[in-house]
Amino acid sequence: MKEDVNLGKRESESRQRIIDAALHLFSKKGFSATGLRELAREADVNVAMVSYFFGSKKGLLKELLDHFFSGYLDLARETLSGDEPVEPRLRRFIAAALTYFENHRDALLLALAEIPRDDPDIIEHKIIWAKQMMAEFDQRLCQPIAHEHGRNIPPHILGPLLTSTLSARFLFAPILQQVAPEPCAPIDSATIEQLTDVLLHGLLRDEF
Amino acid sequence: MKEDVNLGKRESESRQRIIDAALHLFSKKGFSATGLRELAREADVNVAMVSYFFGSKKGLLKELLDHFFSGYLDLARETLSGDEPVEPRLRRFIAAALTYFENHRDALLLALAEIPRDDPDIIEHKIIWAKQMMAEFDQRLCQPIAHEHGRNIPPHILGPLLTSTLSARFLFAPILQQVAPEPCAPIDSATIEQLTDVLLHGLLRDEF
């Protein structure tokens, strides 16, 4: 984050309204298709406030992505740490990630859209995050799984697999809500259990 | 597709160049962040040719998405049909989908980004596709899995789960290629086998 981004002594309400409006609009229309005047209107601020608080439209995007990715990394570290066998740790991770995604649906959709993008202004943050996630998954999941269960899944397979599988419901929810109501319901413990079951079976059971 | 979209008696090379350039640029930068002049430059055509061939920029997007989604639906129908048990059919589907995604990496990334978008001009196609996929998965996978394996996974969970899990490697490849070289290598049979293994274990094995 640039040093010249303005932060008041008190947490600014306008700033938070911009963030909320940005998450909403960016997730539904995409970053580039959302104009700043539309965003400002929804946030009830003047269009210049985005530059004032975030330096630029892209600065706003970076902040949203950084916040989301670092939250995800933090929860992975918290849930995967410890000396227990991998299974309870993986259970904890799955439940925590699903809850995190549920609570940050818009940010998740935005992040998923931005992951494969190659914008030079943004890519470094993503690379830093990806490296840290890969390291965490390798140390905390891939190696213990290999040790305890004899399955060798490299981190560049396991990382994307976990994140995508756990994201799936949320990614498709906006379109599936037009087909059936269930996908938009808040994720419940039965669904968490079901997805946990599928993933634990898939990752920790013996050769098929 | 609008009737006034121009199709020549001979397959137009310019048209195909536009499609190729669009897939490339839309997948890397997103639809809205890709300007038509940039696209025309890469395709070596005049900017008016997009409207000439596709009616509009959005017409081009619709065509790319329709083509991708219908290909995916077709392969699902082909691989999942028949009276065999669900396991060999699911195996076939997984291998075919991974190959399809490998061969249409750019279109996949574009489609994944567009899935949660709510653009009124495009959403109907996605809904039609989603309904058809759900019906296919329900009939061909959910019900047989419940029958043969006693696992009840609703189509609105299974559909997104399969598609996302099989997409994962490709979604993260552009960013992970900066971390390690493997994610960008063409998908090999060992990786297909590994992902098949994980999914079959996860979906078809007994309660954990």
Added chain:
DNA sequence: GCCTGAGTTAAACAACTGTTTAAGTTGTGG
């Protein structure tokens, strides 16, 4: 009350956007 910093605004700006239009070119068939 004054000063200062933070927040806010309206206007301006240069650049870009997708689309349209009219003219021109090319290829094919009679």
Added chain:
DNA sequence: CCACAACTTAAACAGTTGTTTAACTCAGGC
């Protein structure tokens, strides 16, 4: 050769874009 359809182009257009700037307002501290 001519007619016609398909393809191609350059220019124009109205609208939109993100950013900048200067002026103003507000709040807090001295």
